[in-house]
Amino acid sequence: MPVETPQIFHGDGRASENPADFLKSFNRAMRQQTITDSTDKLDAFGDYLGTSSQAERWFKALQSKDKATWNAFVIAFEKRWPPVQIAEKTRAEYEKELLEHILREEDVGKKKTLYDRECWTHVAWAMKTLQLATDAGIEQSTSMIWQVRSKLPDIVKDLLKDEEYTKWEEFTKAVTELKGSRLVEKQEQYLKQSHELKALRADLARVQTRAPQQNPIAALQSQFNRMSINPTTPPTLPTANNTYNRVPAATNRQNAQPMYNRQPATTQQPLVVTEEMKTMVRQLVQTMPQHPDSAAGKAAYRAQLAQWNARWGENARVTQETGYPLKPGTAAIASSECFACGTHGHNGRDCPLPPNHEERLTRKEAAWRAIVSKTLGAYNRATATPISLVMSNGYEETQLEAWIEEIPEQQGKADGST
Numbered sequence: 001m002p003v004e005t006p007q008i009f010h011g012d013g014r015a016s017e018n019p020a021d022f023l024k025s026f027n028r029a030m031r032q033q034t035i036t037d038s039t040d041k042l043d044a045f046g047d048y049l050g051t052s053s054q055a056e057r058w059f060k061a062l063q064s065k066d067k068a069t070w071n072a073f074v075i076a077f078e079k080r081w082p083p084v085q086i087a088e089k090t091r092a093e094y095e096k097e098l099l100e101h102i103l104r105e106e107d108v109g110k111k112k113t114l115y116d117r118e119c120w121t122h123v124a125w126a127m128k129t130l131q132l133a134t135d136a137g138i139e140q141s142t143s144m145i146w147q148v149r150s151k152l153p154d155i156v157k158d159l160l161k162d163e164e165y166t167k168w169e170e171f172t173k174a175v176t177e178l179k180g181s182r183l184v185e186k187q188e189q190y191l192k193q194s195h196e197l198k199a200l201r202a203d204l205a206r207v208q209t210r211a212p213q214q215n216p217i218a219a220l221q222s223q224f225n226r227m228s229i230n231p232t233t234p235p236t237l238p239t240a241n242n243t244y245n246r247v248p249a250a251t252n253r254q255n256a257q258p259m260y261n262r263q264p265a266t267t268q269q270p271l272v273v274t275e276e277m278k279t280m281v282r283q284l285v286q287t288m289p290q291h292p293d294s295a296a297g298k299a300a301y302r303a304q305l306a307q308w309n310a311r312w313g314e315n316a317r318v319t320q321e322t323g324y325p326l327k328p329g330t331a332a333i334a335s336s337e338c339f340a341c342g343t344h345g346h347n348g349r350d351c352p353l354p355p356n357h358e359e360r361l362t363r364k365e366a367a368w369r370a371i372v373s374k375t376l377g378a379y380n381r382a383t384a385t386p387i388s389l390v391m392s393n394g395y396e397e398t399q400l401e402a403w404i405e406e407i408p409e410q411q412g413k414a415d416g417s418t
Contacts, residue, residue: 004028006048011055011081019081022048023074038070045073094136095144101129105153109184120180122156126172133168145171154295155186193296196289200303207310273375277320281375284323285333293329301328317367320375324368327361334373335384339366343389352391359389 006025009017026048030041049056058080066076089097103125114124129148133139145165149157152175159178165171288304291297304325318324326333330342337344340351342361353360361369 004032008050009048009055010050010053011058012053018084019077020083023077038068038073041070042067042073089135091136091138094132095138098129098132098136098144098148099151101125101132101148102151103153103156105155105190108153108155109180109187111180120183122178122180122183123176126175129175130168130172133172139168141168142166155183155190158294159183159186190296193291193300197296197300197303200300200307204303204307204310207307278375281320281323281372284320285372285376288323288325290326290330290332291328297328301325318364318371320371324364326368327365329387330361331387332380332384333369334376334378335380336373336378337369337384337387338389339369339373341389342369343387344384345388352389 004025006022006029007017009019009022011019026045030036030044035041035044046056046059049059062073062076066072103122107121110121111118112121112124113119114127130139133144138144142165145168149160149171152160156175156178159182160174163170163174165174291300291304308322308325312322316322327342331337331344335344338346338348338351340348340360341353342365346352348366351360
């Protein structure tokens with residue numbers, strides 16, 4: 001047991017000393033030295049007072065009746081230096097402190113010292129949170145649990161089960177039981193996504209700086225220049241090149257109306273897969289990774305779309321040279337997924353989603369998924385997380401709801417769209 005050594009007491013109100021604590025320290029020292037007699041204790045007391053201090057002057061001027069017994073001396077001491085009455089916090093103040101007790105994103109997965117022991121920061125946060133809830137008198141209720149939970153970092157909330165906590169002990173226990181190693185892993189993934197998002201935004205800013213905005217009048221002028229109106233072209237029969245001519249019914253040349261030539265759209269050439277094309281597509285898949293279905297992932301996806309539109313144009317056609325960003329939360333590319341909705345279990349021809357449903361993929365993403373599957377095959381089929389499309393009818397038969405969720409691995413996946 002360490003030897004108790006009371007600090008010199010001055011009694012002048014300095015911040016470094018507390019009269020009540022000094023008296024307790026002096027009593028502990030006397031017990032360690034087996035000094036119990038009142039006279040002996042009073043004789044020793046003067047040795048712990050600062051020379052010429054207020055405390056020493058008071059002690060020397062003390063009347064004999066106040067030194068008759070140790071108890072009488074303690075009463076006189078506490079009368080001269082009464083114990084400080086602390087300002088008790090109200091429940092509202094404890095609740096305010098509870099809301100301000102924040103676990104910062106950058107502290108997740110780190111360690112700190114608590115009660116002379118090293119622990120994870122989320123464990124220390126949970127213990128302090130339970131203490132504040134107890135001080136506020138709400139530890140046995142659900143009051144403010146979800147307000148505090150909403151302020152947790154996304155990394156922690158993603159690992160917590162979405163349960164209805166009935167009291168604060170259940171909630172803080174769930175946080176305490178999170179594995180620190182798992183939080184470290186999630187933190188590394190989060191930081192990597194943040195760096196990627198920052199790089200994408202920087203690239204987008206550079207692209208927007210370099211790309212001059214087209215004058216809308218010039219764009220209209222260009223469209224008019226591409227239109228063909230030939231009032232003097234004589235009517236002709238369809239030829240072998242599939243040129244269709246529309247002419248007025250009147251045969252009077254004086255009343256002939258202008259004739260418009262309509263050329264059919266250029267026939268799309270079949271996709272010929274070469275080794276060079278495989279390499280190009282594989283590189284595009286790697287440079288445009290699919291982000292997770294989280295707040296950071298969705299922001300990164302929006303940045304990818306903005307970068308793609310800035311580079312290729314919103315009306316550009318998706319090819320093996322352009323690639324296209326993948327919607328978060330959908331199936332991995334080239335995993336036998338449906339090209340219409342991005343889930344497993346059916347192909348594009350049998351997709352149950354209506355054509356204009358919000359969960360359907362855009363035509364550009366569907367085209368990119370088809371190109372990758374055609375070029376590289378379903379190389380992700382064995383390792384991809386199974387994604388299922390869940391359909392549900394609302395209260396009205398015309399109200400159809402759908403959402404995407406992961407399904408157990410053993411259910412497998414059907415062939416993708418063609």
